[in-house]
Amino acid sequence: MNTPKRTWLAAAAIASLAVTTGCTDNNVSMFIRHVPVPDPEDGCSYSNDPSASFLIDGKLDKSLATEYSQTFLVGNQLVPRGDADTLRPETSRVAMFEAEITVFRNDGAELASFSVPTSGHIDESQGTTPGFGIVAVSPVIDAATLSARSIPGDDTSPFLVDTSAGGSTVVARVQLFGETLGGIAVETGTYDWPVFVCGENGVSTCIGTYPPENKDDPVRAPCRVGQDQPHDCRFVDNFSGVSGHCL
Numbered sequence: 084m085n086t087p088k089r090t091w092l093a094a095a096a097i098a099s100l101a102v103t104t105g106c107t108d109n110n111v112s113m114f115i116r117h118v119p120v121p122d123p124e125d126g127c128s129y130s131n132d133p134s135a136s137f138l139i140d141g142k143l144d145k146s147l148a149t150e151y152s153q154t155f156l157v158g159n160q161l162v163p164r165g166d167a168d169t170l171r172p173e174t175s176r177v178a179m180f181e182a183e184i185t186v187f188r189n190d191g192a193e194l195a196s197f198s199v200p201t202s203g204h205i206d207e208s209q210g211t212t213p214g215f216g217i218v219a220v221s222p223v224i225d226a227a228t229l230s231a232r233s234i235p236g237d238d239t240s241p242f243l244v245d246t247s248a249g250g251s252t253v254v255a256r257v258q259l260f261g262e263t264l265g266g267i268a269v270e271t272g273t274y275d276w277p278v279f280v281c282g283e284n285g286v287s288t289c290i291g292t293y294p295p296e297n298k299d300d301p302v303r304a305p306c307r308v309g310q311d312q313p314h315d316c317r318f319v320d321n322f323s324g325v326s327g328h329c330l
Contacts, residue, residue, distance in 0.1 A: 113177065113205070115259065115274035116156040116215065120312070127306035129154050131215045138311060143224070144290040146282035146323055147309030150229060152221035157259060157271065158213035159205040174265030175207035181260040182220045186228055189252045195228045201259065223255045224278060249289060250281030282309075292316035292328045 117137040121127040133156065143151045161175040179201055186195040203218030255278060259271045281289035291313035295302075303315045308322065316329035 111272070112160045113259070113261065113269045113271045114158045114160070114213075115257065115271050116158050118153055118276065119156050119217070121154070121306040123303065123306055129156075129217045131156060131217055133158070133215055141276060141278040141311050142290065143229070143278055143280050144282040144288055144309040145229060145280060146288045146325075147290060147319070148307075150222040150226045151224035151255075151278055151310060152219070152307065153223045153255075153257075153276065154217055154219045155257070155259070155274070156215055157203060157205050157218050158215050160208050160213045161263065161269075162208055174263055176214075176264050177205045177216075177261045177269055178264070179203040179205070179216075179218050179259050179261035182218075182223075183258045183260070184220070184223060185256045186224055187254045187256065189254070194253065195225060197225060203259075203261075205261075218259060220257065220259075223257065223276065224253065224280075228253075229280065250279055252277050252279050254278075288319055288323050288325065288328065290314055290319065292319050294329055 116133055118141070119129045119131075120136040120138060121129055137156070141151065141153065157179065159175070159177050161177070181198055182201045183198045184196070185193060188194050199220065199222065201218055201220050203216050205216030205218075206214035208214050255276045256273050257276060258273045261269050263269060290309060292315070293313050294316055302317045302321065304318055305312060305314045308314075319328045320326050
């Protein structure tokens with residue numbers, strides 16, 4: 084009589100462990116690695132190579148753009164489940180479908196919280212090496228947040244302006260959600276992305292610029308207008324309607 088009871092208790096314990104494990108949030112298997120640098124020479128494409136160049140922070144010129152978007156390199160540590168010998172399909176590949184974003188002022192006050200649909204496909208890991216894929220999120224900082232007035236010295240202003248730097252840093256906290264081909268919900272941990280917001284609509288520009296190597300070269304459009312990387316000074320002149328960036 085004791086043996087069946089012990090067997091039942093063991094089975095109950097295993098079932099309880101399985102339920103508990105299944106309910107645990109999985110934000111370890113997926114992670115945001117970094118923000119890759121687009122290649123303007125190749126149609127502004129992004130590399131999923133984790134050793135390629137990446138940004139450590141962002142910049143947004145409000146005189147050139149009304150919102151801020153970004154592309155993230157995402158890693159997948161889920162082990163392969165497919166088996167070619169038994170014709171078992173691979174189920175550990177992940178499709179991302181949503182981003183949840185919270186934007187903070189530079190003193191920690193929350194400015195905005197929203198979710199946006201997104202897309203991206205991340206292959207399964209290979210041994211101890213994660214699979215990597217590109218996920219685009221738009222917007223990361225929305226137009227309503229960026230259109231708020233910036234009042235130096237006013238603690239109730241949506242942005243706290245560092246007048247010595249000519250702008251204000253905000254932090255976008257990003258978390259991505261997806262599902263494996265096997266139907267398992269996965270999510271990344273949160274990833275904090277600082278963005279320096281500067282410039283005023285129709286008044287001044289603050290994005291870095293560079294002159295053309297030859298004045299007869301065609302004007303090169305940036306990969307993202309008003310964001311992150313220096314722009315062709317002629318493009319900024321034409322886009323903003325304010326000349327003088329090529330001096």
